[in-house]
Amino acid sequence: MKFDTIIIGGGLSGLVAGNYLVRHGQRCVIISSGQSALHFSSGSLDLLNFLPDGTAVSHPSTSVAQLVAQAPAHPYAKLGVVKFNELTAKAERLMEEWGIQLEGSALKNHYRVTPMGTLKPTWLTLKEYAVAESENSLPWKKVAIFNVAGFLDFYTQFVVDEFRKWGTECESHLIHLPALENLRKNPSEMRSVNIARLFDQTENLDLLALDLQREAGDVEVILLPAVLGITQTGTLKYLCQKTGKEIRVLPTLPPSVPGIRTQQRLRKCFQDQGGVYMLGDTVLRAEKEQDRVVRLYSYNHGDIPFVAENVILASGSYFSQGLVAAPDRVYEPIFDLDVDFVAHRNQWYDLNVFARQPYHGFGVKTTADFRGLYRGQMLKNVYVAGALLEGFNPIKEGCGGGVSVLTALYVAEQILSK
Ligand SMILES: Cc1cc2nc3c(=O)[nH]c(=O)nc-3n(C[C@H](O)[C@H](O)[C@H](O)COP(=O)(O)OP(=O)(O)OC[C@H]3O[C@@H](n4cnc5c(N)ncnc54)[C@H](O)[C@@H]3O)c2cc1C
Incomplete structure (x- = not known):
């Protein structure tokens, strides 16, 4: 061949x-x-969060020069500062063209929410995820976090506790839907990918939308575990339209549905x-x-x-x-x-x-x-x-x-x- x-x-x-x-x-x-x-x-996708000497990085495109000086065998040192910056810009553009919707820039790191509810710097994040511009505050004052009842790969309480430390009012709720009952009979089936398959069906998504509308109250954003859209695209958009609310997802333990x-x-x-x-x-x-x-x-x-x-x-x-x-x-x-x-x-x-x-x-x-x-x-x-x-x-x-x-x-x- x-x-x-x-x-x-x-x-x-x-x-x-x-x-x-x-x-x-x-x-x-x-x-x-x-x-x-x-x-x-x-x-x-992380680009550069810390230099080899441990210094925190907030602007990768400028800090890369220090990395080159500290670590000559580093792949970025082989690229050199000019090429590094050229390729980051190219990558940001190409990912969009290839249909991967990301937010962020190599000019300045933003912060992603970890499965524990803490914030970590990063370069590009899939647009459906909750992110913050600052490392010690969230962009919302009031949020509702929903989890699927029985889903063990997403720990709502950790996230709630962290969010409250930053002064964000945060309530957690459980999702109960008939379609999830079959998965629940066998706890090992209650995994992100299997849940996402159920939510790829419009009738289940419509029921989820009703649940979210009924329970969420007057929050600025609804947060869900990242269990939407394994075979379908546009699932989150559909849910936002149905509920009339901003909805973002948070990472679960693996496997990663958006990944x-x-x-x-x-x-x-x-x-x-x-x-x-x-x-x-x-x-x-x-x-x-x-x-x-x-x-x-x-x-x-x-x-x-x-x-x-x-x-x-x-x-x-x-x-x-x-x-x-x-x-x-x-x-x-x-x-x-x-x-x-x-x-x-x-x-x-x-x-x-x-x-x-x-x-x-x-x-x-x-x-x-x-x-x-x-x-x-x-x-x-x-x-x-x-x-x-x-x-x-x-x-x-x-x-x-x-x-x-x-x-x-x-x-x-x-x-x-x-
Ligand atoms: C568990 C885990 C999670 C991570 N999460 C993140 C993250 O969230 N963000 C981030 O920025 N970085 C993350 N990283 C760092 C990660 O290494 C890179 O982001 C990146 O995804 C690695 O891509 P890769 O293509 O180099 O390697 P891989 O993703 O490891 O892909 C290598 C591929 O090669 C295949 N392969 C291996 N040997 C052979 C062979 N002999 N013949 C044919 N195929 C072969 C493997 O099956 C695999 O599909 C993570 C790393 C790990 C291990």
């Missing part, structure tokens, strides 16, 4: 690169084993433009000739090789098995690319789980233009993007989404410029 570019991994990074390349006329395949981090997403919808939307957009998406297949190995990868082999396709001019490796970090931690080493399993890690396992982690964990910064070493290295030699047609890159800490720096999107766009641009 011949393509212009083969992309390994169908998470945020692979999908962004794929959409950009097919939009510019490339014939691309995305091969993806399975779920990605988007299925667990908060609904926000799954984002994944599906990006995948559809890619396929609509002619991209080939192979879900449930795993790339197992590669054959090289000199400094190029010439054939890839996957689990489902056995001896039939995938052939392309370029390969983008966007297989994620440990979570997606793009990086594998063995007792004595951290390795990249497809190409055995060079990985930056420290030799002694007891230096991989800090016993204080809240401390900066060295293993979070391990990752695939690349050239300045994100080409993979094999035993110190550049592989000319293998580009690396996203969570498996070396040199950044997505948790301590709050930059996971940004690294994935910006490096994906960057490598796609490199391929097109050849």
